Amino acid sequence: MIIDIRDASVRYRSTGQQVLSGVSLAVAAGDFALVSGPSGCGKSTLLRMVNGLVPHSYRSEVQGTVNVGGRPVAEQTIRQLSTVVGTLLQDPHKQIVGATVFSELAFGPENLALPRADILARIEEVAARVGITHLLQRATHELSGGELQMVAFAGVLVMRPRVVVVDEPLANLDPAASRRLLGELRRFVDDGGAAVVVEHRVEELLEFGPTQVLYLEEGRARYTGDVPGFLREAPVAHVKLPFEALVARAGELPEAPSVPRAQAVSEATRLEYRGVSLGYGERPVLREVDLALGATERVAVLGRNGAGKSTLLRAAVRLIEPSKGEVLVDGAPIGDRSVLSLATTFGYVFQNPSQALFSATVKEELAFGPRNLGWTAEQIAEVSSEALATMLLHHEPDIMNRSPHTLSHGQQRRLTVALALAMRPETLILDEPTAGQDLHTTTTFMERVLGGLRSVYFITHDVDLAITSADRIVIVDGGRIVADASPSELAHREQLWADSGLRATSLVRAVRDRLQGAGTVPHPFELARLTHP
């Protein structure tokens, strides 16, 4: 047994918080374990327990049995554990320390003080295995997100670990890049290794054949067992299950959450691109884009990492200027408007909440934007309360006087939307609003956002979110718009999904097989009920 955890509990000394209680996990060679559960359920702590960060780096009390490589983790150093357990972090930018791919791959074996010839042999073997030999001399800061994650994985494999633990591999990657990574992980397991993957998006993992599932809730194991059992027992509102599993459980599905739908009350165009080319310095990203987005539309923008999704929407608020063509807002060129004035038309919400939060209190944070607009104290108080209520944060005790950094990650995300809403925009633009969030959090978040404004444009890698939440989907690839249609229409264009690096999920296939014509797609629960024989 490589990992043998029995009845383990963890309490962090810094916060006094009990994060795991009586959890067990056994992983042997050839095992592919999936660990899932809502945000804050203790998944990351479980990984830290396996790789030794708990208790060696994070001061904590651990009870129960935690053996890795046949020995208690507490009796091994992190360095000793590093030859048994390889860890792949969610964000490869934080993992990669080498200036070039070669030096990155050499880093681990160098730390083990291996002879140079051995290190070179390992690097060549692993690079060939994961298909990155052509990248070896490249600078790591030049790599795309997908390449970076693969290099990080190679940097783990080169240590020749017996088990690889992976933290949310799908959170920051486009479907094509995540499939490549998971394929390599599966190959590692087939070659005699083992893997533990923490992930919310269960469906994407299933095709890589996990051998067991551990589902955690509030630090306790709610399910431990094989995949078929998990598909029968998993809470459907919290775990994104394959559509076939929903059909099989159609009888027990709850009412679908009521995601407000846009009413086509206006034909007006809010945002228009006329022959727009965008890029950074001499690097072109998008070429001659023609696109018009409506004033009452919900539009999802999909595409690979680096395709130019964010670049496209940032041009709407003048965070990037076109090298060619013209961007119009409400029929007028945006060249005449400042970024601040555009903030009352578009509320732009960035992916990472910590990039925006800087004030001592939520009240001050909410006031920053409106104050820049020159609004009075009374107006600021009014819009702040409204924005908090829209994002369901007003029930939090003494919310206005709390520091934004004391809120949970999910609450911080909602707060950043409230910051945008406080400037009373007509349209919200969201960059990866639900990346790394569990299904329940995602559903609640989108309900609030879509209920808050008639017009929302959002960037996402989550195909199902786009299909179920948007009236219209725009796909960006190869520097241009390759598709622009309703979710239902797009689902029927089979080749498009593979060509643009996206993945036709079971929901996409179900829509293709069961729904005809254009228009919006019902909630998966509704569709499953309609489909159930």
Next chain:
Amino acid sequence: MDVTPRYLGGDSFLGRRDPRVLLLVPVFYLVAVARLSDLRVILLCGLVALAYYLSAGIPWRAVRANWAFVLTLMTITVVVNSVFTDALQIEAAAEAPTLFSMPVTGNAVSTATLSYSATLLVRFVSLAMMGFPVAFCIAPGDLGVTFARLRVSQRLAFGVDLTFRFLPSTAARMQEIVDAQRVRGYNHPRTSNPVRRLKSLKPIVIPLTVNSLIDAEDTSNAMDLRGFGAKHRTWMRELAFDRTDYLVLSGFAALAAALLAFKIFGSDVVWVP
């Protein structure tokens, strides 16, 4: 904002040297020119520095903005400290006849003042010329091993290496933060009041600091998880001095020794023409 470390002199004479040479030579040069007062001697040193700089093969177009900044800063520093004011208390200035007095400050300027100011300027500029090859002729991935081979602690050596590795990503993150605040109406402060200016940078500085601290902890954990921190470590990059390296180092060591002796036993005073 592109702050990617630029490797500009890779094929030049200095680019071919062991990177330790590029770190040690400026140290020798600093020992040689520190507290040197005689303009004639420092001019000779300046010529040596110029020859050294030219051998780095750094294209002028690529660094002219850097030079503009360095020269402006140094000129202002020298003029303010020795011409406008007598902050440096140049002793010889009192012995030489006064040429004129500076308006506003009333500082008396003599030929000795000008001679010493020129000495300072040449010293600073020549030190910059010795320093530029460190920034532009050492491959970014070689910095860590270079420091480690100079017996600097492994953690410190990697600290230097990582600083350069994370410069581009920190700059990118800062740009993201600036953008995230601009859409809320943030504008770069236009005030000249330094306190107000600092205060108005809060929306940028606080998120940047918080994010950098989180990133630093995660990266430190990631390094530990790959076995970093052991006493013995292999460095794939092999460094070896060749004959030319030894010659260059010996030459600058001799220069340092000679000028040190000149300053201690000779008559190094401000030259008054």
